Amino acid sequence: MINKINLKIKVNDITTICYGICVFVFVIGQSYLPASSAVLSMLCKGLRFVAVAVPALLFLKNSKFSIRNLVMWGLIALLIIGNIFFNQADSDLIYIVIFMLYCSKSKPEDVIKTYCISAFVGIVLVIAAWFIGAIPSEVRGGRACLGFYFATFGPNLFLHTVLAYIASRKNRIKLSRWILIEIVNVWFYKMTDTLAVFIIINAGIVLYYVFNIEKVKQVLFEGKVFKRILEVSPFACAIVTILAQYFYIEHYNEPMYMAVNVALSNRPYFGKIAIETYGISLFGQPITWLTGIDGTKVSGMDYFYVDSSYLQVLLKYGIIMLVVLCAVMMVVQCYSVLTRNVYMCLGCALFLIHCITDPQLLSFRYNPFIIASIACVGIIKSQKKIEKQGEDIYYE
Template sequence: MRIIIYLLLFMKFILDDIYSIKTILAGIILLIIFKVALNTGLVNILDTFLFIYSARNLEFKKIIKVTLILNIILMSCIVGSSMVGIIKNDIWYREDYSIRYGLGYKYTTFIANYFFHMVLMYIYINGKKALSSIGVIVIYIINYIIYYFTDTKAIFYLITLILVIELILKIKKTDMKVNKGWSIITQLSFPVCMIVSIFLTITYNGSNVIYNMLNNALTGRLALGKSAYEQFSISLLGKNIKWITGRVGIEMGFIDTYNYVDCAYLNILINYGVIVLLILCIGFMFIGKGVKEKNTCIVIIFLAIHSITDPQLIELMYNPFLLLLGEFLRYRIKINKKRKRIKIIY
């Protein structure tokens, strides 16, 4: 199926009626991504780029609507099946012996991260208006239930903060059009979060009181990130990394060597290399520059913040907003009826 999809998407690329500098740029990026896929052994990144390019001239809100509906159906089936015993509901324990449930997913944080992105999808679809009071209440109740069973604190607080912002926008009846301040914050969100998270990780010093407090607040993420940085270093086009997660560690009997990096920026930097991280960062900055609705600003800003503590930024199965990067490669057609001419605007 993957080969068939590659052929279809490649045919679309070759048979495209519109050729421009952006087409050449897309071809160069494709070659870079292909090399990264070879270096890392991770074909998913090639799939992701091909879908980004192919979706560049589609109506993005329709894609998000379909994705959200499918996510709601699948999550309902998975959680429901785990409750009645069709799917195993794994139980995990923290060091303080508090219980965490998988709710049908392989790990406790998976459902929380899916729900986080679903909330962003719903906000994006809402577009020109803030969330309704009922919408805020329903989302918060689901958010709390997921938090109660999975004990995923970061996602719970992020979603709660998003809902507070939406309530403020609604109560104040704020104009949802983007002003200069919102535009600047949106454009800078990704580079600022990327630089800050990577800097703090690389310069982490366990004997420093402030760093130690930050590391504890981030449940050991700084220490793990520093260890991975020293062990694997970084490259331009990525390398094959054997990440050891908690589940793999338990099954293979070496849980103490857990080395997975949760920070998306550092994870991408170590795994996929400098160039891929820069492409993503520049791409989201470009998207932020053209945003016209505050709800879209909220989506981009919270994607950037979420990526400090979680690795789903580059995973299309979680984050369909990756397809927004196709906006950079979009062309528009302007029809002049009087002269009967079609002009391509890049």
């Protein structure tokens, strides 16, 4: 029995490490670093292959036949045979599903901590390469790209690293670390003018101290209303986003809504075009996004992109996929409430709010919470089973 337990722990540790390797490769894949060297590019592909294949071999060796395992092997085969060699964006969904299954027996906090470390190392490596001039130093519209393909990539990755750092904590964060985070936050804002990241990190610092007040914890985790609000927050964020978009569509010519559109960098306007062009369906449809840097034009436009995660998923993948994703994120918040994990709750809540304006919900490189969701399900079931047994003993 002891040997089996030790083997399970070892397998879980290895799969979590492989997740970290894959995150690291995806993060530096957002930069010019892999393209700077053919050897480095091949090394990144090799690391991704190893990160996917090693857990597969471990599970294959130690698991029995089941529908769950059959699904996992099918997805793994699809990834290894095809998607691993193509554009990362095309295989995001498959990577997410596979690592959700791989990390299903790990601790949610360990999964998120692994993301935090791997993403941080990737960011530091890219910026260090940019600083010494090893990769291109581009400035577009007064915004420095810092070695990444877009100016927003670096600060957004930093934001999600900070959110993962908060969510993975088991005890309080020292003031000195918050000061360091704020210094880096200000630097990113000065270099890239990414306002949303700057605001959310500052809001996170304030809310961190608010959430640590004992009275606030009691209200959040003991009051039925606030508990339910936290649990359904993914659906709430999605509904608010969609309703706000339709309000804009109805009133887009009015001065107030025009001002809102300017303040949100034309996000509502492009959401309007996308809904009117493609419509909303159960299963979505293929959409060609234009980023304005490769000269591609569609209907005379060289830029067309919906930044909001909820709108993007709704349009491209459909209503069913959006509901499934919100349900998956709801599991993480239910886990946070059940275990009274104030740090996980705060980190996930800020992530969901950021997804209102940015496209990180269905992204392997940005969303560690979705990877930890199945692990959360297992703990929720175990916790409820223990509570039920306790109730049965009490009534006996």
